[in-house]
Amino acid sequence: MASESGPRQAQKRWELENDVTMEDEDLTARLSKQDRKLGAEAVGGSSSRGGAGGSKQMASAAGRDDFWKYDKEAQRGLAEQAPWAKDPHYFKTAYVSALALLKMTIHTKQGGNIEVMGMLQGKPVGDAIVVLDAFVLPVEGTETRVNAQAEAYEYMVEYNQRSKESGREENVVGWYHSHPGYGCWLSGIDVNTQMLNQEYTEPFLAIVIDPIRTQAAGKVEIGAFRTYPKDYKAAEGASSEGSYQTIPLAKVEDWGVHASKYYSLEVQYFKSGLDANLFELLWNKYWVSTLSSSKGGDSGGDYLTTQMKDLVERLEIEEGRVHAGRLGGWQLSKDGRKKGQLSKIAQDGCKVATEQLHSMLSQMVKDRLFNKGGVQ
Amino acid sequence: MEDDRKSVPAQGEGSGLEFKLHPLVIINISDHFTRCSLNVKENGRVLGCLLGEQTGRIVHITNTFEMRLEGENEEAKVDRNFLSAKKEQYKTVFPDLEVVGWYRTGGEVREVEDLRTHAVIGEVNESPVFLLMDSKIKEGSRDLPISLYETELRVSSASGGAPSPHFVGAKYTVDSLEAERIAVDQVARIVPSGKTSTTDQLTSHMTGMQNAVKMLRDRIAVILETVKAMRDGKIPTDHGLLREVSSLARRLPVGTSKVDHELGADYDDTLMMAHLSVMTKGNAKMHEVINKMNATYDSRVASHHRRGLF
Numbered sequence: 029m030a031s032e033s034g035p036r037q038a039q040k041r042w043e044l045e046n047d048v049t050m051e052d053e054d055l056t057a058r059l060s061k062q063d064r065k066l067g068a069e070a071v072g073g074s075s076s077r078g079g080a081g082g083s084k085q086m087a088s089a090a091g092r093d094d095f096w097k098y099d100k101e102a103q104r105g106l107a108e109q110a111p112w113a114k115d116p117h118y119f120k121t122a123y124v125s126a127l128a129l130l131k132m133t134i135h136t137k138q139g140g141n142i143e144v145m146g147m148l149q150g151k152p153v154g155d156a157i158v159v160l161d162a163f164v165l166p167v168e169g170t171e172t173r174v175n176a177q178a179e180a181y182e183y184m185v186e187y188n189q190r191s192k193e194s195g196r197e198e199n200v201v202g203w204y205h206s207h208p209g210y211g212c213w214l215s216g217i218d219v220n221t222q223m224l225n226q227e228y229t230e231p232f233l234a235i236v237i238d239p240i241r242t243q244a245a246g247k248v249e250i251g252a253f254r255t256y257p258k259d260y261k262a263a264e265g266a267s268s269e270g271s272y273q274t275i276p277l278a279k280v281e282d283w284g285v286h287a288s289k290y291y292s293l294e295v296q297y298f299k300s301g302l303d304a305n306l307f308e309l310l311w312n313k314y315w316v317s318t319l320s321s322s323k324g325g326d327s328g329g330d331y332l333t334t335q336m337k338d339l340v341e342r343l344e345i346e347e348g349r350v351h352a353g354r355l356g357g358w359q360l361s362k363d364g365r366k367k368g369q370l371s372k373i374a375q376d377g378c379k380v381a382t383e384q385l386h387s388m389l390s391q392m393v394k395d396r397l398f399n400k401g402g403v404q
Numbered sequence: 405m406e407d408d409r410k411s412v413p414a415q416g417e418g419s420g421l422e423f424k425l426h427p428l429v430i431i432n433i434s435d436h437f438t439r440c441s442l443n444v445k446e447n448g449r450v451l452g453c454l455l456g457e458q459t460g461r462i463v464h465i466t467n468t469f470e471m472r473l474e475g476e477n478e479e480a481k482v483d484r485n486f487l488s489a490k491k492e493q494y495k496t497v498f499p500d501l502e503v504v505g506w507y508r509t510g511g512e513v514r515e516v517e518d519l520r521t522h523a524v525i526g527e528v529n530e531s532p533v534f535l536l537m538d539s540k541i542k543e544g545s546r547d548l549p550i551s552l553y554e555t556e557l558r559v560s561s562a563s564g565g566a567p568s569p570h571f572v573g574a575k576y577t578v579d580s581l582e583a584e585r586i587a588v589d590q591v592a593r594i595v596p597s598g599k600t601s602t603t604d605q606l607t608s609h610m611t612g613m614q615n616a617v618k619m620l621r622d623r624i625a626v627i628l629e630t631v632k633a634m635r636d637g638k639i640p641t642d643h644g645l646l647r648e649v650s651s652l653a654r655r656l657p658v659g660t661s662k663v664d665h666e667l668g669a670d671y672d673d674t675l676m677m678a679h680l681s682v683m684t685k686g687n688a689k690m691h692e693v694i695n696k697m698n699a700t701y702d703s704r705v706a707s708h709h710r711r712g713l714f
């Protein structure tokens with residue numbers, strides 16, 4: 029009992045200072061319940077929204093507050109054990125907080141067509157890396173320069189130091205950067221950067237965001253990756269080589285050469301109980317945008333045109349290949365690596381068409397609502 | 405929008421500034437609060453700086469960072485060194501952002517204590533704004549638990565006739581950039597990420613639309629009821645309001661024939677795209693079948709011919 033009074037007292041004082049009361053039982057129960065559930069369920073669930081005045085969930089059930097609790101001892105123990113060193117495929121999931129997602133989305137969008145980068149703060153939990161926060165690094169054009177991260181090293185150390193002083197115990201657990209318009213994957217340079225970091229500053233995660241596709245698709249285009257050790261040979265289908273990606277022709281080579289050197293982690297989002305409530309309230313102000321914004325905005329048309337052009341170019345190449353194959357004996361098409369090309373193009377085409385159909389759907393709804401009404 | 409404004413009891417003249425609050429600020433404070441409530445420390449007050457940009461009379465509050473306190477409990481003061489170091493850090497990456505105020509979580513303003521903090525921020529920005537966020541959200545509340553305050557010099561008896569600063573409520577609206585909207589949409593609804601089937605995407609897209617339309621319908625229902633009540637004489641007639649309603653109704657339909665025409669063209673384009681993508685898909689499948697046929701045929705007749713079927 030005596031040992032418990034310390035933290036409890038501190039908690040009480042904190043509550044007084046901050047003008048809140050946390051019911052102890054409630055909090056501990058919430059925590060222990062969530063501890064048990066850890067990793068077992070999809071964060072936040074995909075609970076459907078109640079919408080206007082409907083069944084509003086004001087309960088904090090959707091929150092993952094436990095991720096914010098930092099246990100120094102446990103983290104140190106984990107770092108000493110370093111279970112990720114034994115299994116190159118150890119980490120399977122990346123949990124990204126609402127805050128980190130928001131920060132990264134805004135930053136990469138601000139960068140526009142220039143690649144920008146930043147760091148992730150968080151901690152490993154089980155076979156997942158939890159990203160609680162992110163911060164911006166003062167470097168640009170990261171894709172063309174080897175180890176741009178080193179340039180901002182001083183800034184990064186300083187920032188992290190200040191974070192700790194203001195009660196953020198989490199360490200840097202990775203980096204993020206943007207691939208404007210060419211999809212989420214790791215380039216040769218990215219692979220090198222990531223490998224280096226995984227060698228010296230484990231656990232480390234790489235996140236890539238495509239701000240242009242994000243805008244076009246109306247949802248955040250994000251990928252989380254980890255590289256394999258240098259001499260590691262990934263099992264068939266385990267690396268990102270086998271995964272499906274839409275990559276512009278100009279970048280396909282860079283992607284193809286390095287795709288077997290890393291794998292992608294599943295990205296899941298989480299929010300705290302308070303976040304969940306605030307988002308609910310925010311949506312009360314946001315619903316208008318669903319009806320007013322036309323998806324893609326000004327750059328939407330451009331983006332669509334580029335995508336179509338890319339598809340046409342790829343189709344032409346494919347056509348040439350099939351022709352050559354037919355004339356010079358069909359053996360050419362036996363070449364395994366090239367075999368799936370046409371179906372891939374078809375898949376990409378379907379994706380573009382689906383996106384376009386979605387936005388058309390919105391337009392039709394709006395047309396009905398605001399133009400064709402009044403007949404009754 | 406009417407309900408974006410928040411009325412606070414002590415409405416003063418204010419500085420005439422218009423405050424636009426961005427979602428990142430709200431989520432930042434929420435993160436700060438959650439973190440502190442779960443890792444209780446000495447001087448762990450949830451206190452921070454607001455960053456933003458001012459253009460003319462409009463202040464966009466777009467980012468925040470935490471502040472640190474030094475000193476003992478009652479006498480705790482903002483750590484100025486920490487503040488300026490943090491400020492520099494943000495200046496490096498966001499050169500356009502300035503300190504525009506500060507925030508704290510809690511239920512109500514504590515005049516003496518808050519004015520002290522306000523004064524410290526006043527050293528950086530001459531007319532800072534104070535944001536108070538209540539972490540306890542009332543059930544059924546539709547407004548964000550956030551209030552903004554500015555200070556105003558007022559003569560009061562307590563200060564012996566000399567003018568002293570007092571907090572007065574300030575109005576704000578929630579504003580957001582497209583990127584913020586997408587991210588908020590994504591986390592607010594927790595749209596399944598990455599590998600989703602097209603059916604899931606369609607469902608979430610349609611659900612979003614449906615919710616928005618529902619919301620619109622609700623709002624219109626409110627207007628309709630008000631107008632009806634006015635007609636029946638249940639509530640006094642507000643001519644200003646009626647004029648607004650009338651002008652709103654008269655804006656329909658919004659589209660001109662030109663817009664209509666463009667929509668038609670877009671519609672055709674979309675159909676064409678769908679058609680093409682299906683054609684390509686068909687071709688790809690055909691190609692696969694031919695390849696397989698060739699392979700089978702070839703292995704069977706390999707001894708006789710070295711040619712494919714097609």
Ligand SMILES: [Zn+2]
Pocket residue numbers: 171205206207213214215218236
């Ligand atoms: Zn890259």
